[in-house]
Amino acid sequence: MQKQYDFKKQELKWQRFWEKEGLYKFSPQKAGKVFSVDTDPPTLSGKMHLGHVSSYTHEDIIARYRRMKGENVYFPFGVDNNGLPTEKLVESINSVTLFEVGRKNFVQLCQKTISKILPEFVFGWKRIGASCDFSNIYSTISPEAQKISQQRFLELFKQGRIYQKESPTLFCPACQTAIAQAELEDKEEQTVFNDIYFGLEDGGKIVISTTRPELLASCVAVFVHPQDKRHKNLIGKTAIVPLFGQKVEILADDKVDKEKGSGIVMCCTFGDAADLDWYFKYKLPLRISITRPGELNELAGEFKGFSSKIARKMILEKLREKGLLVSQKAISHSVNVHERCGTEIEILPTKQWFIKYLDLKKQFLAQSDKLNWHPQYMKVRLDNWIKGLRWDWCVSRQRYFGIPIPVWRCKKCGKIITPSMKALPVDPLHSSPGKKCGCGSSEFIPETDVLDTWATSSLSPQIALSLIKDKKAREKMFPMSLRPQAHDIINFWLFYTLARSYLHYEKIPWRDVFISGHVLDSKGEKMSKSKGNAVDPETILEKYGADAVRYWAGKAGMGDDFRFSEEEIRQGKRTATKIWNASRFALMHLENYSLKNEDSRYLEDEDKWIFAKLNKAVKEYIVKMDNYQYPRAIEMADSFFWKDFCDNYLEIVKSRVYEPKNKETLRAARFTIYKIILGTLKLYAPFMPFVTEEVYQDYFRKTEKAKSIHLTLLPLIDKKLVFPSVANDFEQVIDAIAQIRKYKSEHRLSMKAEVESISIKAKNKAKIKKYLPLISKLMSVGKIE
RNA sequence: GGACGAUUAGCUCAGUUGGUUAGAGCGCUUCGUUUACAUCGAAGAGGCCGCAGGUUCGAGCCCUGCAUCGUCCACCA
Numbered sequence: 020m021q022k023q024y025d026f027k028k029q030e031l032k033w034q035r036f037w038e039k040e041g042l043y044k045f046s047p048q049k050a051g052k053v054f055s056v057d058t059d060p061p062t063l064s065g066k067m068h069l070g071h072v073s074s075y076t077h078e079d080i081i082a083r084y085r086r087m088k089g090e091n092v093y094f095p096f097g098v099d100n101n102g103l104p105t106e107k108l109v110e111s112i113n114s115v116t117l118f119e120v121g122r123k124n125f126v127q128l129c130q131k132t133i134s135k136i137l138p139e140f141v142f143g144w145k146r147i148g149a150s151c152d153f154s155n156i157y158s159t160i161s162p163e164a165q166k167i168s169q170q171r172f173l174e175l176f177k178q179g180r181i182y183q184k185e186s187p188t189l190f191c192p193a194c195q196t197a198i199a200q201a202e203l204e205d206k207e208e209q210t211v212f213n214d215i216y217f218g219l220e221d222g223g224k225i226v227i228s229t230t231r232p233e234l235l236a237s238c239v240a241v242f243v244h245p246q247d248k249r250h251k252n253l254i255g256k257t258a259i260v261p262l263f264g265q266k267v268e269i270l271a272d273d274k275v276d277k278e279k280g281s282g283i284v285m286c287c288t289f290g291d292a293a294d295l296d297w298y299f300k301y302k303l304p305l306r307i308s309i310t311r312p313g314e315l316n317e318l319a320g321e322f323k324g325f326s327s328k329i330a331r332k333m334i335l336e337k338l339r340e341k342g343l344l345v346s347q348k349a350i351s352h353s354v355n356v357h358e359r360c361g362t363e364i365e366i367l368p369t370k371q372w373f374i375k376y377l378d379l380k381k382q383f384l385a386q387s388d389k390l391n392w393h394p395q396y397m398k399v400r401l402d403n404w405i406k407g408l409r410w411d412w413c414v415s416r417q418r419y420f421g422i423p424i425p426v427w428r429c430k431k432c433g434k435i436i437t438p439s440m441k442a443l444p445v446d447p448l449h450s451s452p453g454k455k456c457g458c459g460s461s462e463f464i465p466e467t468d469v470l471d472t473w474a475t476s477s478l479s480p481q482i483a484l485s486l487i488k489d490k491k492a493r494e495k496m497f498p499m500s501l502r503p504q505a506h507d508i509i510n511f512w513l514f515y516t517l518a519r520s521y522l523h524y525e526k527i528p529w530r531d532v533f534i535s536g537h538v539l540d541s542k543g544e545k546m547s548k549s550k551g552n553a554v555d556p557e558t559i560l561e562k563y564g565a566d567a568v569r570y571w572a573g574k575a576g577m578g579d580d581f582r583f584s585e586e587e588i589r590q591g592k593r594t595a596t597k598i599w600n601a602s603r604f605a606l607m608h609l610e611n612y613s614l615k616n617e618d619s620r621y622l623e624d625e626d627k628w629i630f631a632k633l634n635k636a637v638k639e640y641i642v643k644m645d646n647y648q649y650p651r652a653i654e655m656a657d658s659f660f661w662k663d664f665c666d667n668y669l670e671i672v673k674s675r676v677y678e679p680k681n682k683e684t685l686r687a688a689r690f691t692i693y694k695i696i697l698g699t700l701k702l703y704a705p706f707m708p709f710v711t712e713e714v715y716q717d718y719f720r721k722t723e724k725a726k727s728i729h730l731t732l733l734p735l736i737d738k739k740l741v742f743p744s745v746a747n748d749f750e751q752v753i754d755a756i757a758q759i760r761k762y763k764s765e766h767r768l769s770m771k772a773e774v775e776s777i778s779i780k781a782k783n784k785a786k787i788k789k790y791l792p793l794i795s796k797l798m799s800v801g802k803i804e
Numbered sequence: 805g806g807a808c809g810a811u812u813a814g815c816u817c818a819g820u821u822g823g824u825u826a827g828a829g830c831g832c833u834u835c836g837u838u839u840a841c842a843u844c845g846a847a848g849a850g851g852c853c854g855c856a857g858g859u860u861c862g863a864g865c866c867c868u869g870c871a872u873c874g875u876c877c878a879c880c881a
Contacts, residue, residue: 205880229881230881231881242881280881284881285881286881290881291880291881293880293881294881352880353879355880396808396809397808399807399808400808400875400876400877403807403876404876404877407878506875506876507875507876509876510876510877543874574816576817576818578809580874581816584815584816584830586829586830586831587816587830590829592843596841596843597843599841600840600841600843603840603841604841605840606840650817650818654828657829658828665841666845670838670845757846760846760847761848763847764834764846765848767834767836768835768836769835769836770836770838770845771836771838
């Protein structure tokens with residue numbers, strides 16, 4: 020063993036070793052109950068971030084623990100490289116826009132770019148010691164994933180759960196696609212609240228307030244509050260929209276806020292979600308004046324062709340000229356923007372594909388009940404979301420790099436034609452149904468929309484399991500054992516997966532759900548690129564090593580967000596060093612020792628005591644780990660290793676190994692050291708896989724046989740080595756030592772200083788008597804009373 | 805506005821079904837070159853357990869109300 024533990028060199032070495040040996044390769048034939056993890060495929064981006072480090076450390080701790088419990092762990096790895104985020108990444112890496120290169124070339128460029136950047140991206144996960152089966156990585160855009168996704172789409176189509184409908188949809192004018200409610204983000208924006216005169220048909224005028232005067236051409240009604248005395252007389256009258264002249268009815272609805280502006284509001288198709296509600300509720304006419312790219316159309320007359328921003332200025336100018344602009348007030352309000360690009364969204368009627376599922380709320384809630392939630396209170400979030408669902412699931416996107424919706428439409432009769440399951444995956448743009456339509460026509464219009472990313476990632480269990488070739492084994496593995504994920508996507512990924520699983524199989528997708536939190540900066544604020552407070556994992560890994568960073572992550576409990584703490588990482592590094600140092604000392608005394616079980620016959624009381632301590636620690640460790648309370652488990656390991664073993668046992672046993680009274684006591688000490696060190700390493704192995712492997716390989720591998728510490732089983736202590744009453748009595752020795760240390764400390768003495776006599780308090784004097792010589796020798800005390 | 809969570813030592817957090825003097829790590833103070841480790845060891849200081857009521861022989865833990873913070877959802881002309 021070297022003198023210093025060089026984590027950088029060693030971590031890389033063991034990572035390569037694990038990979039080369041295929042340590043974490045899954046095979047259904049291996050022994051043990053299968054424990055399968057529906058891992059969260061990270062969205063492909065240039066680099067892993069600290070959130071990935073922490074969430075994968077949590078999963079990995081669980082996976083490694085289960086492996087050491089003798090379970091056959093399936094811990095797959097995938098990347099989410101489907102859809103808009105990947106498009107954006109590819110555009111920025113190659114400095115092109117998809118409009119420049121065209122759809123077909125762009126899709127190819129995406130594939131090419133992905134395979135180029137993937138290895139480096141994945142290396143991040145290997146580096147932190149994730150024990151995934153990297154020999155077989157899945158991708159959410161692979162032909163296999165496409166096949167699975169299209170297959171399930173067609174299944175639902177046949178069940179009558181897929182329909183296409185023209186409907187007002189959330190639409191991003193910059194990305195040119197429909198987006199989901201989940202993709203919305205709030206953004207605080209400075210804007211101007213304008214009071215504008217509307218005419219009345221019977222003469223007179225009213226003032227309405229709006230932040231979006233560019234939508235005047237789309238105005239279809241004016242609303243007041245039914246209990247608003249000021250405006251009660253207006254109800255039922257007709258107003259005339261300035262500049263555009265359309266006549267609109269004045270209606271009453273209690274959604275109107277009397278306090279806001281003049282208390283009179285215009286309703287446009289569509290300014291926001293409230294307009295949408297009114298449109299349906301009062302069956303208002305449809306007046307669309309904004310095109311998909313976010314420009315005004317012919318309905319806006321002279322403003323046609325201008326972007327909504329410019330048109331807003333022009334319209335305000337015109338209103339001002341005509342004396343129709345009463346007043347303006349700068350306000351700050353929050354608007355809905357697309358999370359990917361920050362563009363304000365529009366609501367536009369477009370034709371989209373939906374999965375019908377609003378009728379299944381009850382069933383979904385029942386599925387949620389069947390899951391084992393960790394922590395339990397997170398369940399409420401899902402349940403509230405399910406109860407509050409208002410729309411069916413819009414699964415179509417007007418994008419390019421995604422999984423194509425596998426349908427054609429007959430040019431003649433309009434019937435929807437689907438491919439055969441065997442033909443999947445298909446891209447309708449580049450293939451044909453291969454059969455005639457029922458009406459005899461063989462001309463088809465291909466569907467150009469692709470599926471929403473969630474429509475595919477909701478099938479992650481199916482995609483992950485598709486890597487297992489043995490069909491019988493694969494089917495036995497569903498439902499999977501565990502879904503680990505963060506709390507922010509409970510309403511999306513977790514919900515959608517649960518929903519799909521019910522729609523297709525009427526089963527829950529997994530038994531356990533484990534929810535983790537987000538990494539915050541050291542002040543407790545959210546990390547984000549824009550704030551510039553994001554910590555780069557690479558710097559931190561360079562500085563402290565993966566074991567240390569994992570130690571920090573392992574201290575974060577379920578559900579809660581937790582802070583980045585360099586202090587805690589330093590503590591992790593100290594722990595790794597301590598493990599290495601204690602092992603170095605121990606192994607020094609184990610040279611030329613070969614473990615013999617009969618040595619346990621000569622165990623001294625301190626040996627029995629430390630075995631009892633380890634036994635207790637292991638038992639509690641297992642309880643905590645089984646409940647996903649790994650921060651409590653690592654505390655068990657810490658306090659056993661640091662306090663009981665290093666500070667007390669090793670100090671006591673030193674005299675025995677340096678100057679043994681006889682062979683037997685030396686052998687017993689060596690036996691104990693061997694067992695305890697190995698046991699300690701095993702407790703730490705899920706948390707600090709590198710340093711524990713280093714020590715294991717250095718000494719224990721030749722006797723323990725297992726190729727790696729990560730293939731060994733938990734240190735369950737042989738009952739024959741546990742003597743509770745002896746251990747209990749010996750506890751008094753520890754207590755006495757503490758008292759003597761305190762005395763010396765208070766008298767500013769070195770621990771080595773000789774003391775003539777001392778009196779200590781003991782609970783049971785009779786039982787401590789036989790230990791007095793031991794204590795007096797150990798603590799350099801002449802006489803103890 | 806609705807839901808959920810949090811509030812315990814200077815900081816980050818434990819505290820099991822209510823039961824003696826409330827714990828850990830870090831930080832701080834003092835001491836110690838003890839043959840694995842100064843990346844160490846020993847000792848110490850430091851807490852009206854957010855506030856106010858209630859239940860109980862007994863409350864950090866149970867109940868009610870309030871306050872503050874956080875998260876998610878809704879609203880956002």
